[in-house]
Amino acid sequence: MMAHLEAEGIPGGITAGKVAVWWFLASEIMVFGGLITSYIVFRLGGSGWAEASHHLSMTLAATNTLVLLTSSYTIVQAFVAAERGGATALRMYLGLTILGGLIFLGIKAVEYTTEIRAGFTPDAGIFWSFYYTMTGLHALHVLGGIVVNGVVLVTEGRGVKNPHRVELAGLYWHFVDVVWIFLFPLLYLA
Amino acid sequence: MLNWLGWLPENVSTYGADVDAIIALIWYTTVVWFVLTFGAIGLLLVLYRRRAGRRAAYVKGERLREALWVLVPVAVVLIIDLWLDFRGAPVWAKVKLERPPAALSIQVTGKQFNWEVVYPGPDGKFGTADDKLFLDELHVPVNRPVRVVLKSRDVIHSFFLPNFRLKQDMVPGREIEGWFQATKPGRFELPCAELCGFGHSGMKGYLYVHPEGEYHRWVKEQWS
Amino acid sequence: MIMATAEHVEHGFWTTYIFSTDHKTIAKQYLAQGLFWTLVGGLLAGAMRWQLAWPDTPIPLMGEIGPEVYNTLVTMHGTIMVFFVAMPILLGAFGNFLIPLMIGARDMVFPRLNMLSVWTFALASLVMLASFLVPGGAASAGWTGYPPLSAKAAYTGVHWGLNLWILGLALEFASFLMGGINYLTTVIALRAPGMTLTRVPLAVWQQLAAATLFLLSVGPLIGGAVMLLLDRTLDTGFYSPDLGGDPLLWQHLFWFFGHPEVYVVLLPALGFVLEVLPVFSRKPIFGYRWIIGATVVAAALSFIVWAHHMFISGMDPRLAMPFSVTTILISVPFAYVVFAMIATLWRGSIRFDVPMLWALGFLTMFIVGGLTGIFNGSAPADLYVSRTYFVVAHFHYTLFSAVVFGGFAGVYYWFPKMFGRMLNGPLGHLHFWLTLIFFNVTFFPMHHIGLAGMVRRIANPLQYDGLVPHQWLNVLATYGALCLLAAQIPFVISILWSWLAGKPAPRNPWNAASLEWAAPSPPPHLNWGPSVPRVYRGAYEYSVPGEREDWLPQDLAPIARP
Numbered sequence: 013m014m015a016h017l018e019a020e021g022i023p024g025g026i027t028a029g030k031v032a033v034w035w036f037l038a039s040e041i042m043v044f045g046g047l048i049t050s051y052i053v054f055r056l057g058g059s060g061w062a063e064a065s066h067h068l069s070m071t072l073a074a075t076n077t078l079v080l081l082t083s084s085y086t087i088v089q090a091f092v093a094a095e096r097g098g099a100t101a102l103r104m105y106l107g108l109t110i111l112g113g114l115i116f117l118g119i120k121a122v123e124y125t126t127e128i129r130a131g132f133t134p135d136a137g138i139f140w141s142f143y144y145t146m147t148g149l150h151a152l153h154v155l156g157g158i159v160v161n162g163v164v165l166v167t168e169g170r171g172v173k174n175p176h177r178v179e180l181a182g183l184y185w186h187f188v189d190v191v192w193i194f195l196f197p198l199l200y201l202a
Numbered sequence: 203m204l205n206w207l208g209w210l211p212e213n214v215s216t217y218g219a220d221v222d223a224i225i226a227l228i229w230y231t232t233v234v235w236f237v238l239t240f241g242a243i244g245l246l247l248v249l250y251r252r253r254a255g256r257r258a259a260y261v262k263g264e265r266l267r268e269a270l271w272v273l274v275p276v277a278v279v280l281i282i283d284l285w286l287d288f289r290g291a292p293v294w295a296k297v298k299l300e301r302p303p304a305a306l307s308i309q310v311t312g313k314q315f316n317w318e319v320v321y322p323g324p325d326g327k328f329g330t331a332d333d334k335l336f337l338d339e340l341h342v343p344v345n346r347p348v349r350v351v352l353k354s355r356d357v358i359h360s361f362f363l364p365n366f367r368l369k370q371d372m373v374p375g376r377e378i379e380g381w382f383q384a385t386k387p388g389r390f391e392l393p394c395a396e397l398c399g400f401g402h403s404g405m406k407g408y409l410y411v412h413p414e415g416e417y418h419r420w421v422k423e424q425w426s
Numbered sequence: 427m428i429m430a431t432a433e434h435v436e437h438g439f440w441t442t443y444i445f446s447t448d449h450k451t452i453a454k455q456y457l458a459q460g461l462f463w464t465l466v467g468g469l470l471a472g473a474m475r476w477q478l479a480w481p482d483t484p485i486p487l488m489g490e491i492g493p494e495v496y497n498t499l500v501t502m503h504g505t506i507m508v509f510f511v512a513m514p515i516l517l518g519a520f521g522n523f524l525i526p527l528m529i530g531a532r533d534m535v536f537p538r539l540n541m542l543s544v545w546t547f548a549l550a551s552l553v554m555l556a557s558f559l560v561p562g563g564a565a566s567a568g569w570t571g572y573p574p575l576s577a578k579a580a581y582t583g584v585h586w587g588l589n590l591w592i593l594g595l596a597l598e599f600a601s602f603l604m605g606g607i608n609y610l611t612t613v614i615a616l617r618a619p620g621m622t623l624t625r626v627p628l629a630v631w632q633q634l635a636a637a638t639l640f641l642l643s644v645g646p647l648i649g650g651a652v653m654l655l656l657d658r659t660l661d662t663g664f665y666s667p668d669l670g671g672d673p674l675l676w677q678h679l680f681w682f683f684g685h686p687e688v689y690v691v692l693l694p695a696l697g698f699v700l701e702v703l704p705v706f707s708r709k710p711i712f713g714y715r716w717i718i719g720a721t722v723v724a725a726a727l728s729f730i731v732w733a734h735h736m737f738i739s740g741m742d743p744r745l746a747m748p749f750s751v752t753t754i755l756i757s758v759p760f761a762y763v764v765f766a767m768i769a770t771l772w773r774g775s776i777r778f779d780v781p782m783l784w785a786l787g788f789l790t791m792f793i794v795g796g797l798t799g800i801f802n803g804s805a806p807a808d809l810y811v812s813r814t815y816f817v818v819a820h821f822h823y824t825l826f827s828a829v830v831f832g833g834f835a836g837v838y839y840w841f842p843k844m845f846g847r848m849l850n851g852p853l854g855h856l857h858f859w860l861t862l863i864f865f866n867v868t869f870f871p872m873h874h875i876g877l878a879g880m881v882r883r884i885a886n887p888l889q890y891d892g893l894v895p896h897q898w899l900n901v902l903a904t905y906g907a908l909c910l911l912a913a914q915i916p917f918v919i920s921i922l923w924s925w926l927a928g929k930p931a932p933r934n935p936w937n938a939a940s941l942e943w944a945a946p947s948p949p950p951h952l953n954w955g956p957s958v959p960r961v962y963r964g965a966y967e968y969s970v971p972g973e974r975e976d977w978l979p980q981d982l983a984p985i986a987r988p
């Protein structure tokens with residue numbers, strides 16, 4: 013874009029894309045922040061939450077946490093590869109990241125079905141209302157992240173043009189990961 | 203007071219006068235600022251309207267010395283603000299936080315679109331056989347602190363006694379306490395002050411304040 | 427050959443006017459949609475006023491309306507005016523038009539995202555329109571949509587209308603999130619050489635403050651809206667106590683957004699006025715840096731005052747006074763801004779052109795609205811005035827001054843730059859004076875009738891003994907409102923006049939110093955010629971001693987003097 017050449021620009025050579033993604037994440041943080049705060053306030057006020065959360069599958073959730081953490085690692089590797097211009101490595105690591113996302117969603121689907129079979133539907137009580145809303149919203153974000161990574165894979169996969177894009181996709185993916193790091197203990201452990 | 207101007211409806215509660223006093227205090231302070239600001243604007247517009255051959259002054263108001271022209275009045279505003287809070291806090295506490303021992307408790311439940319008024323009856327306990335339900339009417343003795351327990355069956359309603367300067371939402375799942383003490387017998391309107399559906403407009407009842415004797419006669423009629 | 431040109435022309439049309447990424451075109455698309463909604467919101471208000479003055483008599487073109495319809499009118503009037511008139515006009519139109527021109531950029535940093543945002547808004551508009559047509563009618567739970575009323579269709583009889591209301595708002599939020607991110611990034615990344623942050627005009631600063639407020643406050647409400655939708659569709663229990671939920675949760679989430687939101691509307695308008703006042707006083711704005719500071723303070727405070735909408739909501743009454751204190755403190759930064767505006771007039775050389783009139787209209791009417799805010803802000807006073815027409819008067823004096831007085835100040839000031847034609851002066855004066863007079867005839871009586879005890883959102887004041895003696899005030903307000911609508915006709919004529927006979931606008935009709943006036947009127951695609959202008963000074967260099975002209979354009983190169 014010619015406009016960039018004609019502007020004061022950003023000190024420290026931070027790109028506009030990065031600034032925008034940070035603003036976007038700030039608003040996203042407020043979305044989940046609001047939900048999580050509501051959840052905590054309610055939980056401190058009410059009773060019977062722990063019992064309800066015992067019906068969740070710790071093992072599956074723990075696996076999912078592991079999966080997401082690994083995928084965060086792989087996308088970092090993808091960025092490293094991109095900066096080196098190694099398209100093959102980039103394809104592999106981005107592919108793995110996407111695979112991680114898909115596994116996560118798969119496991120989540122298994123969880124949902126078993127819980128609903130057991131009669132724990134969203135209207136089964138306030139805990140379940142929160143559980144499905146927060147994890148559901150998060151799952152949608154994971155899906156979004158998969159799409160983004162997919163797009164980057166297609167555009168950068170054959171010959172890296174701007175590694176920058178991989179970095180931005182990575183920022184978002186880390187955010188999705190961090191949200192889960194909050195949800196996991198709040199819903200499953202506490 | 204504002205009542206002299208005939209703005210607020212007649213006050214017939216013990217704490218109403220304090221509420222009116224706060225409203226009046228804010229009214230006087232803000233009117234002063236209204237006059238000052240509008241006066242200044244009007245004056246400056248006339249004094250400094252465009253005149254042939256006169257150039258505006260180059261004042262940027264950045265340096266502290268210039269900024270003080272604005273900062274000093276702002277400091278005054280700050281002091282007035284704190285003063286208003288300082289005067290307001292006790293009034294709020296009197297109406298919403300303090301609870302004088304009540305001569306009588308009444309349970310009022312809002313529902314689309316009525317007030318369900320329950321008296322505990324002679325035994326003074328709710329949920330017993332001698333409870334009595336009235337629709338849209340409260341009866342209380344004059345000069346006695348009355349405790350109301352406010353609940354809702356469906357949506358949010360708001361218990362509003364204009365002549366008592368008392369307003370309190372009724373929220374499903376909560377039991378909210380309020381109190382008032384009438385200083386004058388009469389019949390006073392009790393509108394619902396929170397949008398609660400198509401019947402919100404016109405959802406109202408009446409509060410009947412009786413002289414001591416009359417009130418006891420009413421009680422006898424009801425529970426005999 | 428002919429085919430080719432025809433094709434070319436058509437292609438040109440679509441990318442130039444419809445799917446354009448040019449910030450100026452997108453601004454006009456926002457403006458057009460905002461004006462359309464103005465008409466809808468205004469007519470709804472007219473119908474409301476008719477019902478309030480002459481309850482249950484047939485309204486022209488509408489017939490008689492019952493209380494259900496009235497609640498829909500109130501709800502949609504409020505929703506439309508705040509989210510579909512104020513925001514698209516003050517942020518969507520002016521933010522997009524001004525930011526690149528004022529900072530010397532060729533466009534927004536993400537033009538495609540910008541196009542996406544305006545089209546997302548169009549989609550939101552369609553959803554809102556559709557909500558009027560579905561069986562059961564549009565939302566009727568108030569623009570604040572308090573549950574449980576809004577959480578179960580049975581309570582209002584509105585099924586799809588309210589779901590679409592939530593969806594429409596969600597899309598509107600998405601649109602302005604994209605816009606806000608674009609604004610903030612553009613100003614950070616695309617300022618012309620020399621345009622340091624302390625030379626950026628206040629109109630841009632106010633847009634940034636508004637965008638930041640919106641970005642950081644809307645999140646929780648988005649979460650809350652999802653919960654509300656689930657309560658309605660999947661019977662979750664977030665807001666229903668029987669399932670362990672709590673109706674007050676919504677009020678906290680709504681007002682955590684709601685109060686910053688009213689400043690999202692105010693600040694851009696404040697920005698326009700801060701541009702207009704110096705130009706027509708031929709004097710630098712009084713205390714540029716201090717005003718930015720005051721704005722930041724007010725914006726920060728606006729995140730910790732939300733419960734002033736909930737003093738009597740049933741939340742812990744011990745919380746009331748703390749929120750009362752923070753609320754009333756907000757008058758300090760705003761006092762600074764107001765006084766600075768007044769100080770700007772001092773020793774100026776004041777011209778009363780049409781934009782200046784609207785700016786002064788904003789200043790005076792906003793003071794009134796701000797002062798009544800203090801009554802609401804004091805918990806014990808709010809005890810009485812809350813939920814009454816006193817509050818309605820308060821927020822029209824604030825909102826209306828922002829959207830109408832501030833908005834028209836911007837329209838009359840930048841119209842020549844936007845459309846390359848001058849507007850008709852006399853018609854502008856007429857439009858202003860009629861609007862000012864009838865605005866006050868409409869809303870000033872509401873203070874009185876509110877103090878007399880008239881509560882909001884009632885379809886028929888005559889149902890209350892206490893109000894019958896005051897009904898003449900409702901009638902007066904209604905006559906005012908109808909005239910206020912009529913008072914907009916001179917504006918429409920003025921637009922047509924300038925379109926047909928308006929004289930072409932020069933580059934800089936007001937002798938203003940800020941950068942947008944260095945571009946041609948209207949600015950071409952990519953705004954600047956071969957290279958963007960270079961900036962040498964702040965935007966308010968008026969009547970500089972020793973200069974021949976009484977204004978120094980930001981891009982005028984300083985000439986070495988002996």
Ligand code: HEA
Binds near residue numbers: 802
């Ligand atoms: C642009 C919109 C806008 C603006 C700018 C404001 C500004 C303010 N508002 Fe308003 N408000 C609304 C829009 C706005 N409001 C709306 C829409 C509602 C209703 C929502 C609903 O329920 O539907 C509302 C409701 C509302 C309430 C809730 C009332 C109730 O429902 O019970 C309160 C309570 O505190 C409040 C307070 C304030 C305050 C303290 C300010 C302050 O920012 C004002 C500060 C400015 C000044 C004070 C004037 C300048 C200063 C001076 C001239 C110096 C002298 C001043 C002093 C000494 C104090 N507002």
Ligand code: HEA
Binds near residue numbers: 568837884
């Ligand atoms: C920007 C906000 C805005 C504006 C402009 C208006 C304009 C008007 N409003 Fe409204 N109003 C609200 C926001 C607004 N309102 C809100 C938020 C509520 C609360 C809803 C609720 O309780 O849920 C409300 C509620 C409300 C009520 C209370 C209803 C009740 O509680 O029962 C009433 C009653 O008279 C009323 C009347 C009017 C009237 C007669 C106008 C007239 O001024 C309308 C006439 C129209 C015009 C004169 C057009 C003006 C031009 C523009 C708006 C655009 C400017 C264009 C450019 C700058 C290019 N409004």
Ligand code: CUA
Binds near residue numbers: 315359360398401
């Ligand atoms: Cu009950 Cu309004």
Ligand SMILES: [Cu+2]
Binds near residue numbers: 685735
């Ligand atoms: Cu507020």
